[in-house]
Amino acid sequence: DTAVSQTPKYLVTQMGNDKSIKCEQNLGHDTMYWYKQDSKKFLKIMFSYNNKELIINETVPNRFSPKSPDKAHLNLHINSLELGDSAVYFCASSQGVGTTEAFFGQGTRLTVV
Amino acid sequence: RKEVEQDPGPFNVPEGATVAFNCTYSNSASQSFFWYRQDCRKEPKLLMSVYSSGNEDGRFTAQLNRASQYISLLIRDSKLSDSATYLCVVNMPRGSTLGRLYFGRGTQLTVWP
Numbered sequence A: 001d002t003a004v005s006q007t008p009k010y011l012v013t014q015m016g017n018d019k020s021i022k023c024e025q026n027l028g029h030d031t032m033y034w035y036k037q038d039s040k041k042f043l044k045i046m047f048s049y050n051n052k053e054l055i056i057n058e059t060v061p062n063r064f065s066p067k068s069p070d071k072a073h074l075n076l077h078i079n080s081l082e083l084g085d086s087a088v089y090f091c092a093s094s095q096g097v098g099t100t101e102a103f104f105g106q107g108t109r110l111t112v113v
Numbered sequence B: 001r002k003e004v005e006q007d008p009g010p011f012n013v014p015e016g017a018t019v020a021f022n023c024t025y026s027n028s029a030s031q032s033f034f035w036y037r038q039d040c041r042k043e044p045k046l047l048m049s050v051y052s053s054g055n056e057d058g059r060f061t062a063q064l065n066r067a068s069q070y071i072s073l074l075i076r077d078s079k080l081s082d083s084a085t086y087l088c089v090v091n092m093p094r095g096s097t098l099g100r101l102y103f104g105r106g107t108q109l110t111v112w113p
Helices: none
Strands: A004-007 A010-013 A019-025 A031-037 A043-050 A053-057 A064-070 A073-078 A087-094 A108-112 B004-006 B011-014 B019-025 B033-038 B044-050 B055-057 B060-065 B070-075 B084-091 B101-103 B107-112
Touching: A004 A087, A010 A019, A019 A031, A019 A087, A019 A108, A031 A073, A043 A064, A043 A073, A043 B101, A053 A064, A073 A087, B004 B084, B011 B019, B019 B084, B019 B107, B033 B060, B033 B070, B044 B055, B044 B060, B070 B084
Parallel strands: A010 A108, B011 B107
Antiparallel strands: A004 A019, A019 A073, A031 A043, A031 A087, A043 A053, A064 A073, A087 A108, B004 B019, B019 B070, B033 B044, B033 B084, B055 B060, B060 B070, B084 B101, B084 B107
């Protein structure tokens, strides 16, 4: 029983394409996040939703649009992909906002060619 | 100053060694502190929370010094399976930046036989 699952695990696509990554958690948490881990392994928050409401929106290009249809799901859509978007994208969830342990999905390794 | 700073290492130690990692954080109002572990090409996972009084979990001991804004992790009797990247994680409190978790860049540990 995977707690936080995201799909796909690997994504290779051409520049200019639009792609989506899906995330689901079955932990009953009220907060979900998207993190980006670049080639230097730095893990940086992109977005956070609490009870389907966007509460954190870091300085991310507006080509990135998160959507949370319900508390258990947080998807990430990326328009007009660029080479610099290549990274590992992690979905995570927690109970409460930032004060408790965050559980991470396995990551989506995005490669833009 | 970065929100969370860690020595990136790498630390290369023999089995059985004791190794210590340090981390400093910038926001004196931070209230939650964690050490995460990330294996190569895997997601980060919670190793332990860090409490003001310090806490121990088997071979792992975490310490917090609020006055110096400093967190440490001590690993005794290192095992080959301890080889991983150790991430220092600190929350920013509610009311300022809505309780987001900030990750350090991680300290890479390799334990050799």
